[in-house]
């Protein structure tokens with residue numbers, strides 16, 4: 001019998017693809033699931049919910065969930081399109097969640113009132129879903145999901161359709177609510193903010209398998225996939241190390257301060273890269289003449305993210321610096337990087 005609250009080790013076949021997931025989680029844990037499009041994040045949720053045919057083992061709260069039919073699994077799923085019942089009031093939508101699990105009418109009503117209050121939409125109880133904003137609807141959808149007293153909550157990009165301020169407020173409300181939740185929450189997200197505000201751990205999914213699982217700080221410090229690196233704003237390059245040098249898969253060499261041998265991932269902060277128009281003559285051991293591929297404003301008007309390559313680099317700089325350097329897409333630039341700013345980790349074969 002498994003020690004973990006949730007213990008999953010499954011294989012899922014989807015068309016031509018075979019996806020394989022393994023995850024153990026403790027009571028009360030919130031796990032962010034990240035990865036590129038098509039990596040298998042939704043498939044992982046489907047495997048837990050029982051809506052995808054799976055082989056392997058899945059235990060939740062001491063029960064063998066392979067023996068629990070899908071409709072009896074104590075699992076609540078919230079998507080970005082919340083799909084509330086349009087003909088029922090907000091209150092009735094949330095009560096439905098509880099009643100569907102066999103809860104009595106009075107208890108369901110009490111639970112719905114409590115949850116709507118907690119999610120700060122108590123005053124909307126008599127409205128119909130059509131009379132709610134996107135953020136309000138999403139709160140009601142969360143209330144309805146939690147009213148089922150689930151053992152596992154599956155949140156599939158629940159903030160994706162909301163504007164930034166609404167999403168931020170809902171994150172705060174959800175963080176409070178999840179703090180008192182004793183089950184396991186899996187949260188699929190493409191937003192690094194979720195990692196640092198909601199997640200106890202981050203599960204990085206790549207190409208139908210778990211590429212990394214660690215605390216948000218661990219993944220931020222040493223992301224093991226380019227997607228995770230981009231998400232947390234770090235650079236990651238693949239290469240092969242011999243004696244303090246790494247021959248990058250993209251061609252150029254990189255000098256590092258850490259001895260390593262064999263396949264490696266090298267990571268570094270965008271702020272560690274210095275850009276110049278002339279070849280730099282400072283102490284930086286690594287310098288490359290490269291090309292500006294894309295310049296993307298950060299939305300605050302003051303900072304710009306430059307994508308360069310080869311080698312593929314991301315660099316954050318101020319709009320003044322962009323102007324001073326005369327950076328433009330397709331234009332040349334020198335990038336330099338100190339050996340001591342580079343972290344080297346072994347790559348799994």
Ligand SMILES: Nc1ncnc2c1ncn2[C@@H]1O[C@H](COP(=O)(O)OP(=O)(O)OP(=O)(O)O)[C@@H](O)[C@H]1O
Pocket residue numbers: 014015016017035036037038039040041042043044
């Ligand atoms: N019902 C299905 N039948 C066949 N293949 C499927 C099915 N559902 C998903 N797939 C495939 O399985 C893989 C994983 O898809 P999945 O939707 O789990 O990825 P995801 O990480 O959730 O992606 P996204 O971020 O785009 O939602 C993809 O290659 C996808 O094309």
